[in-house]
Amino acid sequence: MLSRLQGKVDVYRELILIARNHGLRLAVVCLAILSLQPLASSAAADDREVSVGAIAQAVGWNFQNDIIPVLSRFGCNTSGCHGKAEGQNGFKLSVFGFDLEADYAAIVQEGRGRRVFPAAAERSLLLLKSTGEVPHGGGARISRNRPEYARLRDWISAGMPFGSSSDPQISKIQVEPAERQMEMLQVQQLSVTATWSDGRKEDVTQLATFQTNYEALAMVDENGLVTAGANPGVVAVMATYLGQVDIFQAIIPRIEQLDAAAREQLNQNIASDNVIDRQVAAWLLKLNLAPSGPCDEPTFLRRVYVDTIGTLPTGTEARQYLSETSDNRRTELVDQLLERPEFTDYWTMKWADLLRVNRRTLGRKGAQAYYQWIHENIGQNKSLDQFAAELLTAEGPLEESPAAYFYKVVPDPNEMANTVSQVFLGVRIECARCHHHPWDRWSQTDYHGMQAFFTQAVFKPNEGSESLTNSGVTLTTHPRTNETIFAHPLGQPVPQESPVGNRRELLAKWLASPENPFFARNLANRAWAHFLGRGLVEPVDDFRMTNPPSNPELLDALAQYLGDNHFDFKQLVRTIVLSQTYQRSVVPNETNATDAQNYSRFPMKRLEAEVLYDAVCQTTGVQGKFAGVTDGQRAIQLWDSHVPHYFLEVFGRPVRATACQCERVCEPTVGQVLHVLNSSDIHDKLRHVDGRIASLCLENIDNQRLIEEIYLSCFSRFPTEEERAATGEHLRITSVRNEAAEDIAWSLINSLEFLFNH
Structure with missing residues (x-):
């Protein structure tokens, strides 16, 4: 295949040289090239063959x-x-x-x-x-x-x-083929056709630029030749030309067909009552992927605790759950977790990251008030549309309206347009402030239409404090044409006159309306990414036509479910964690070992910095200490993201300087491994006279019960027979029982099973 491609490229170059040196018309060259056999793979019957023409000669x-x-x-x-x-x-x-x-x-x-x-x-x-x-x-x-x-x-x-300004302008580009199924390692040549305002069509493949949204699935070269990788999934390749974009999508299944039993299981899942399992199963069937089996009870217990409330189950809670035999125990556990105070603490931390609760920006008093407002709303399970609306329409003195701190974090209308679009719509529009978005449809008019919603919001002095009012500048102008741009949401028609009344209220009303295609999809995608480790759109705040969802039917179903349930976040969480998809094992089978996109198995996820530190404190029985913070507070309860703490910094705590979820780093590093191995803080907690290890050793329990308690605290499971034998031998040969128990706990804390959710 590569030799065929190179041969045609060589022929193409020779024809160009002949045309230049001997004065042949370029049209003859084009006809000669088009007469060549089209570039395409012959590996499958459904190849989409396209021709790529020469670069056209300029006319005027x-x-x-x-x-x-x-x-x-x-x-x-x-x-x-x-x-x-x-x-x-x-x-x-x-x-x-x-x-x-x-x-x-x-x-x-x-x-x-x-x-x-x-x-x-x-x-x-x-x-x-x-x-x-x-x-x-x-x-x-x-x-x-x-x-x-x-x-x-x-x-x-x-x-x-x-x-001249009267010259034809580009109207659109079209990529061919638009979509197809490809075999692994197969190639597909793309062609790009531009349509001009005078109706003329032109092959611009050789002047277009190409980019894939997932290189693990497919690569594309500078000439638009797509090569599928060895992993199953769906990939998009973007073509751009003169500010216009279009995409090619390929679905790449496993070559081997599933056996009858696996297909039957997936067909049963397609008939499931759970909206998630229906859509995931349908996609896995297309990709010839068999899902991993269900996880066991200890794994589910630890997984759902960490993901839902950011907290490990205690040894006592683990022992109690594992002793239950009810077929409904997972459902009952989830319902209990959704009502625990840690749920409020944990999800307040998550929203405080996005909404930038930052002492350095707001001051101590302001950051605390803003955090407390978020905490109260999460605790009340306020619907997400109402939560967002109250932020957008906040008004009045800061002491009476803590939601107004949203506008203290982002006082500039341009930055507020970026933030609202990114946090609540999942769209990055900042590029369109200065020029047409290179990879999406957003123009400068779209950008400044969003910005115009916030120009009225200004702070005014109020008895030693400030009050957010709605009396600011009313007009926004296009930075290049100087024409007035009236407020309008993304994707909506440009109005010819200014909306009447409080523009922020109009935006809040549109936010959760059926006319808004972004809000529900964005929130559903963020929740899905948290629990399943990867968004259906990834990155989660980068929705655009050139970055389509990996499972569009599932994203639509989740968004519909969220809207139908009045944006009840707890209900969405409940549905996700009770799905078979969420409850799958991390252990791959022979079909899904390389699958990282399609949720055929559960991903290994490193614990977030605050969650991990709280887990260390809980398993050792010694509370963490934070400078300037009242004793007894856990890391997930900290309102201040700048409390100095080396462990939290090493493990990627965000500083809340931007609205990007990418601020939080959850990838493992060598520095993290070395810190856990050598941390004096962890060693001190393990040796603490009032810690859990010391307390267990003082109790009148035998070595096997001691080992069980340590394993239940760290892993939420009982030790295997092999683990019992190894740890029991260590206890037997070590003269000081406390030190042997500390060694065991230290080794568990340093294990992947402790550091990761699985």
Whole structure:
């Protein structure tokens, strides 16, 4: 296959050289290329064959239509090159070519026109640097025998025309094929067709840029050749050209078919009453993936405690649950956990991360009041739409309306538009503040339409404090055209006049309305990512047409379920954790060992920093101490994300400086391993005279019961026979019983089984 591809590329280059040297019309070249057998794999009967045409010759030069695509294709105007804010080596271009006039001036006029030389175009600095003939920090980007080089050279020779505003504009691009099923390691050539405002269609494949949303599933090269990987799942490949985007989606199943028993089990799941299991099973059937079996009771007990309330079960709680025989015990346990105070503490911590409860921004008094408001609302199980609405419409003195601190965290209307879109809609729009979003549909008009909702909100002095009022600037203007932009939600029509009344109230009303396609999907996806380790859209705050969900039917079903249940978060949690999907084992079977996307087994998830530290304190029986915090508080109860604590910092506690969930780091590191191994804090807790180990050793229990209690505290399970024998022998040969018990507890705390939820 690769030799076929290279051969056709060589033929293509030869035809271009013949056309250039002998004056043949480019149309003849195109016809010759199109007559070649299309590039496609012959490995499967359903291959989608496409043809890729040559780069068309410009007809009446236009800087935007003819030159910007070349600069974008070779990365010249990206943020890593000349598109960065300060430019590169004195040459600055706008990111993705959003400012045509500035880019034209930079190339043609700056430096007294030294970058282009129409009299001898090939001696232009623009070409000499891009070919590497003159030293260039970015290296050689283009060779002289490429058609893109010829396009730049001919444009310079023609006098660098800018073009006319009446020239055709691009309307859309279309990727072919749009979707298909691929076998593992199979290839698929994509083609990209641009449609212009005059109705003309043009093959722009060789000037488009390509990017995959999941490299573990498929790679794409610069020419649009997609190569499927060796993992099953669904992948999207994005093509971009002149600010337009489109995607190709591939579903990649396992090659081997499932056996009859596995298919029968999945078909039964498709008929399940649980909306989650129905959709997951249907997808696994498409991918030829058999799910792992159910986890055992000890695993479920520890898993659901950690995920739901951020707390380990105590040894006593574990022993009691494992002694029960009721078929309904998992359901009963979940219902109990949802009503525990730790549920409120834990989910307040999660929301405090997103809403940026930050002492350095709000001050001690403000951060405490803001945190307490969140805590009270989570404790009341206030519906998520009402919770969001009260934040958006907050008004009045800060002492009376703590929700108004939301606007103290983000006082700038532009930043508030970013935050609300990211937190409540799952959409990143910040790129559209300065230019059309390069990977989505959002324009500067869309961005400033969201920003206009918040320009009325301003703080005014109020008896030594501040009060949030609704009396600010009422107009927002487009930064480039200076036209007035009236407030309107993302994806909604642009109004011709300003909405009447409090604009923030209008936004809050739209937020949970059926017209809003984002709110329910975003919240459902965030919850799903927390419990299952990976969002249906990943990253969770990056919903866009070029990053589609891995299981769209499941995401739609979860969003519908959340809306139908009046945005009751506890009800959503209950449904997720009682699904067969959530209760699967982490142990892979022969079909799903490489599956990381489709929820055929439970993922290993490292405990969050606060949860892990609380687990250490609970299993050792010694409370943690935090500077400036009342004794007895657990890490998940801390309202201040800046309380100095080395353990929490090493394990990735967020500082709450942004609304991005990526601030919290849960990936394991060498530093974390070394800290747990050598931490004096952990050693002191294990040896503490009033700690759990010392207390157990004072009780009149034999070695086997002592071992059981340590295992139940750390792992929520009884030790295996092999573990009993090994730890029992260590206790027998160690002269000081306390030290032997400390050794056992220390080894368990340092194990993956303790550090991870599984």
